[in-house]
Amino acid sequence: MPFLELTGVQKRFGEFAAVHNFDLKADAGEFVSFLGPSGCGKTTTLRMIAGFERPTAGTIVVNGADITNTPPNKRNVGMVFQSYALFPNMTVADNVGFGLKIRKQPKDKIRKRVGELLELIHLPDKAGRYPWQLSGGQQQRVALARALAIEPQVLLLDEPLSALDAKIRVSLRNEIRAIQRQLGITTVYVTHDQEEALSLSDRIVVMSEGRVEQIGTPFQIYNFPSTGFVARFVGTLNVLPAKVVDAAAGTLEVAGQPIRASKPITGSHAGDMITIALRPEIIELGARDGLNNVTGIVDDVTFLGSIVRVRVKFTDGSGVISFDTFNNPNLAVPDRGTSITISFPPEACLVIDQAEVAAASASEDPDAA
């Protein structure tokens, strides 16, 4: 039996449907992330689990109990906010012990539990500090300890790392995952950062415009996207037009150059134009035997520290491929304007529905509107 179950959950604000028929079954101790762009309904869904929003339809069940209409203060659900939401008038210890005080726990027990949690978040010496005396990362750790103090059935985190700088974000997300594994607490994590979702989660729920696009493990989501939106949103995808040469054999033409897909192209015939997607990390510089090799002109080279991003355009103007290569000083990085050949395996060709790709591009590109 799932520990957390959302069935047919909907939320409407007047005429606007923020969440459509959301279904999810999460096991005890599972780490599930809601991933999607702004306005996709991920935070609204999280807030419905927390009890801050009441679903228009559907049910939310935690550990066998229907909590759909239970007030938020009776749900025993811990929440960590993007803005930390620490009580400014209370010390770190008071903040962490607040939920236990409400539960009328004995003072000794509160003191012990607060001490344990401050050890857990590596801030045992900050008990007497006020929130404004802590850094952003420290404040968010205290917020996590405060949410964990009440031993919640489910831990909810609403973009908890968004306000932090990149380095702290990576270290704190590892810390969050380690603590979650240590305590075995069922966790729902909201983020728009695909790297965060991929690195933290047991499963990811990709959402768009209030709908679930795909639910799967990070491996499934990244490698086998079930919709164009997922393929486009998770990772940086090269989207190219291709002409079907032999649908049954999976042979195609990109910018007039032959390539092969690993599977037959279903629903298409020779001469049809389709759209394929290539992940940048699969593409290699130089020709390789047995792989698809295509040639183009280097349009741009961007140095990004440990990696170098190369953009190649086809001479017929039919598309652009962007790919990354490690910044190895012994490897020659191609110059702009030179002709190069790149290679990728047939399995790397993801055939994508044209309409979905166009919609995903439009939703991500504000200029397209």
Add this chain to the structure above:
Amino acid sequence: MRRLPRLGWWLVFIIGFLYFFVPLYGTLDFSLKSKPFLSAYTAVLADSQFVATLGYSFIAGILTIIISILIIVPTAFWVRLKYPQLRPFIEFITLLPFVIPPVILVYGLLNTYSGGTLLPLGDSDTGLNVLLVAAYVVLSFPYMYRAVDTGLRAIDIHSLTEASQSLGAGWGRILFQVILPNLRTSLLSGAFLSLAIVVGEFTIATFMSRPAFAPYLGIVGDSKPYEQAALSLISFGITWLAMIIIALIGRNSRSKIKVTVG
């Protein structure tokens, strides 16, 4: 280039300082002209009416502060949290004391609550005391509401409320243990203004025949000008002292959980 603005600020400061302190100095100078020296002050301090009326006004002031906090804080909090569209309406209501003169207010209250009405508060001393505090609460609305509203704007009440709820807090605890302590500075400024208004309020107290400080000051001034000046300065000093005490109480009212690790 930098000197000119700094000079301007000093000029504003000096003008402000003179504006506030020249009248005080004038009053002090006048009160010291009584013969023998300081007799105006000794006479005032010896008058039992002085302590009685000032005490009455202070009690009325403190009750006004408590009641207006109990009315305004939950209202402003609820409006900001749940019904932000009602803010202009609430602001208008709280501004009414600026539009309705105290003499109209006191007549309205006395007519409504005297004689054969359901609640004849105007017919007894206790009832009139209640009416007086009620009138003062209304007078304090513009100051208290603005102070509280500004304080609420400065904190993220939505997140704080939701964080409290997720930890199991009900509305009472959210209001009194989370929101109210974070409005301390705002409440203090609202309380200072309310206390100053109540101690100096003349019209309502006079028409209700209440033994308040301002009517007493007026009576003394009719026959004893030196004593009135001394009285003004003493009451000014006591009001400032009361404000400092409120500020100190507000600053020290914090609860703590002490944690020992290891």
